[in-house]
Amino acid sequence: MTDPTSPAVRTEHVWKTFHxxxxxxxxxxxxxxxxxxxxxxxxxxxSGSGKTTLLNVxxxxxxxxxxxxxxxxxxxxxxxxxxxARLRLEQVxxxxxxxxxxxxxxxxxxxxxxxxxxxxxxxxxxxxxxELFKRIGLDGMEGRRPGKLSGGQQQRVAVVRxxxxxxxxxxxxxxxxxxxxxxxxxxxxxxxxxxEDLGVTFVFATHDTRVMERCRRLVRMVDGAIESDKVRS
Amino acid sequence: xxxxxxxxxxxxxxxxxxxxxxxxxxxLGVGYFAVVFLVGWMEGIAAEMVENATxxxxxQVEIHHADxxxxxxxxxxxxxxxxxxxxxxxxxxLADPAVIAAAPRVYGGGLLSSGESTSAGMLMGIxxxxxxxxxxxxxxxxxxxxxxxxxxxxxxxAELARQxxxxxxxxxxxxxxxxDGSLGNDLFRIAGIYRTGLTELDAAFSxxxxxxxxxxxxxDPGRIHEVSVSTADPWIAQETADRLAVxxxxxxxxxxxxxxxxxxxxxxxxxxxxxxxxxIIFAVVFLVAMFGVANTMLMATFERRREFAVMLALGxxxxxxxxxxxxxxxxxxxxxxxxxxxxxxPLMIWFHNAPPDMGWLYGELTLMxxxxxPSLRVEYNFVIWTxxxxxxxxxxxxxxxxxxxxxxxxxxxxxxxxx
Numbered sequence: 001m002t003d004p005t006s007p008a009v010r011t012e013h014v015w016k017t018f019h020x021x022x023x024x025x026x027x028x029x030x031x032x033x034x035x036x037x038x039x040x041x042x043x044x045x046x047s048g049s050g051k052t053t054l055l056n057v058x059x060x061x062x063x064x065x066x067x068x069x070x071x072x073x074x075x076x077x078x079x080x081x082x083x084x085a086r087l088r089l090e091q092v093x094x095x096x097x098x099x100x101x102x103x104x105x106x107x108x109x110x111x112x113x114x115x116x117x118x119x120x121x122x123x124x125x126x127x128x129x130x131e132l133f134k135r136i137g138l139d140g141m142e143g144r145r146p147g148k149l150s151g152g153q154q155q156r157v158a159v160v161r162x163x164x165x166x167x168x169x170x171x172x173x174x175x176x177x178x179x180x181x182x183x184x185x186x187x188x189x190x191x192x193x194x195x196e197d198l199g200v201t202f203v204f205a206t207h208d209t210r211v212m213e214r215c216r217r218l219v220r221m222v223d224g225a226i227e228s229d230k231v232r233s
Numbered sequence: 234x235x236x237x238x239x240x241x242x243x244x245x246x247x248x249x250x251x252x253x254x255x256x257x258x259x260x261l262g263v264g265y266f267a268v269v270f271l272v273g274w275m276e277g278i279a280a281e282m283v284e285n286a287t288x289x290x291x292x293q294v295e296i297h298h299a300d301x302x303x304x305x306x307x308x309x310x311x312x313x314x315x316x317x318x319x320x321x322x323x324x325x326x327l328a329d330p331a332v333i334a335a336a337p338r339v340y341g342g343g344l345l346s347s348g349e350s351t352s353a354g355m356l357m358g359i360x361x362x363x364x365x366x367x368x369x370x371x372x373x374x375x376x377x378x379x380x381x382x383x384x385x386x387x388x389x390x391a392e393l394a395r396q397x398x399x400x401x402x403x404x405x406x407x408x409x410x411x412x413d414g415s416l417g418n419d420l421f422r423i424a425g426i427y428r429t430g431l432t433e434l435d436a437a438f439s440x441x442x443x444x445x446x447x448x449x450x451x452x453d454p455g456r457i458h459e460v461s462v463s464t465a466d467p468w469i470a471q472e473t474a475d476r477l478a479v480x481x482x483x484x485x486x487x488x489x490x491x492x493x494x495x496x497x498x499x500x501x502x503x504x505x506x507x508x509x510x511x512x513i514i515f516a517v518v519f520l521v522a523m524f525g526v527a528n529t530m531l532m533a534t535f536e537r538r539r540e541f542a543v544m545l546a547l548g549x550x551x552x553x554x555x556x557x558x559x560x561x562x563x564x565x566x567x568x569x570x571x572x573x574x575x576x577x578x579p580l581m582i583w584f585h586n587a588p589p590d591m592g593w594l595y596g597e598l599t600l601m602x603x604x605x606x607p608s609l610r611v612e613y614n615f616v617i618w619t620x621x622x623x624x625x626x627x628x629x630x631x632x633x634x635x636x637x638x639x640x641x642x643x644x645x646x647x648x649x650x651x652x
Binding site for chain 2: 081100
């Protein structure tokens with residue numbers, strides 16, 4: 001069971017170490033952080049700073065080498081793989097840099113995929129996706145396959161996919177990296193709107209200044225460790 | 234997530250690379266065709282062999298005096314020295330629902346001479362009318378006609394005619410030991426010449442009217458050596474023989490009723506041997522197909538590692554990924570089966586109803602003493618068709634298991650980060 005009063009994310013002395021031949025590389029270096037529900041947070045830093053790895057650890061896609069991680073009050077480090085899959089399904093939404101829509105599914109089917117996995121009935125799925133599509137300007141594109149959508153449209157479908165199942169948090173890894181300025185701005189507007197209107201918690205891994213500027217909280221990472229953690233007023 | 238959604242994903246994935254799907258489906262479909270056709274052809278050979286071995290001369294069931302076999306003595310006629318009511322016995326045999334023809338026969342050994350030429354052979358007395366309903370060897374005489382009762386006529390094989398340098402209309406002196414111990418001899422005219430293609434038969438058997446041969450062998454009219462029986466299906470001969478044995482026992486007659494399966498055990502063993510090859514055909518064909526499908530599925534799933542990683546990241550369980558790939562394999566099997574059926578069944582119907590004549594390739598041949606028609610006749614076997622369909626399905630699914638497990642083990646974080 002998740003605890004609605006608990007923070008969306010909490011990590012405690014998290015390390016992630018990779019072994020390359022005889023060398024140990026600490027991609028995440030003793031990170032302790034708490035992200036409250038409803039936050040709009042950016043993990044910023046140059047390539048190799050460990051932001052994507054930390055995002056993957058928080059999302060249960062990879063296990064920390066040391067330390068503990070809680071998502072919506074649940075300790076990920078104690079979970080089996082199927083339990084992690086269940087947690088990702090119910091509590092975490094993902095937006096990837098390369099959109100990563102399933103090419104054999106339409107925009108509508110992609111957006112409702114997590115809800116299909118959750119067993120939500122067709123009417124409810126259609127209602128939720130329909131409303132979100134309308135809100136972010138994808139109305140009328142439900143039947144298109146990803147190959148027939150622009151990069152910005154695909155990323156917006158990915159955003160709908162990440163929030164439609166009502167997760168505790170959405171993890172977005174460089175969501176604007178493949179988009180031009182206009183598409184990036186439009187996408188960030190949509191995400192901010194969803195954050196403000198629906199209270200969805202967003203955590204970005206980014207080195208895009210436009211993303212950093214829009215986030216209320218900016219966590220800077222260098223060499224796998226948190227260098228600074230600032231909240232804008 | 235409902236099974237329907239996974240089916241939809243599976244089908245659409247098959248549509249992504251139509252050429253690859255069609256080529257793989259063709260591989261499996263041709264495998265299905267190969268199994269069904271090869272088994273059908275082997276069954277055709279076996280059926281032809283049994284049909285010719287039992288239908289050409291001997292029949293599917295033989296009724297003799299209990300001591301007649303194996304010496305086939307002239308004296309061991311059905312019913313002993315008193316003989317039987319031949320007409321009534323044949324009628325009783327024909328009353329069995331499985332029997333389609335029955336004919337009495339008398340056998341003896343003798344010498345046939347024409348001019349300077351002499352040849353030893355088997356003398357066979359028949360009722361021409363009943364015999365032609367039972368056996369096929371006299372169906373199409375190459376020359377002349379069947380012997381008529383009381384005319385002292387004989388029909389001989391083409392090979393014997395060649396050896397005796399005789400033809401239709403020529404006279405033959407026939408000498409044979411009689412049942413009374415005397416040496417019978419008489420003059421017969423050649424009424425016809427038959428040719429089966431089996432040299433040993435064409436050289437050995439001389440066919441007389443039953444009554445004429447009985448006179449030559451000094452056998453009373455009720456004394457015959459055999460009633461040969463033809464059944465609707467060679468494979469019901471044993472049950473038919475058992476029934477006839479019960480029906481004919483009594484009234485001083487205790488005949489031996491033997492099916493061809495007992496008279497020609499080597500042929501039964503040969504058919505069993507052919508049956509055992511089916512498994513080998515299944516195994517070889519579908520094993521080869523399995524590697525082909527596994528290769529394609531491995532390639533297909535490897536190309537989609539990123540998609541599987543996304544599915545896993547979104548909360549799909551590994552077992553669901555395995556199932557999704559297996560659904561795809563089942564879809565592939567269904568397409569393959571349709572392709573296979575479209576290729577197989579028209580050819581099976583053609584090769585069953587109008588088998589191509591292969592005489593140009595291997596001429597006439599004999600197998601296990603049976604004359605084989607030089608054709609590519611196939612037999613229908615619905616059980617094999619069904620088994621092959623299930624084998625195809627199993628092949629596709631088994632071939633997909635390893636690729637499916639690999640797909641389910643894709644590490645999402647590493648795959649999505651591109652490493």
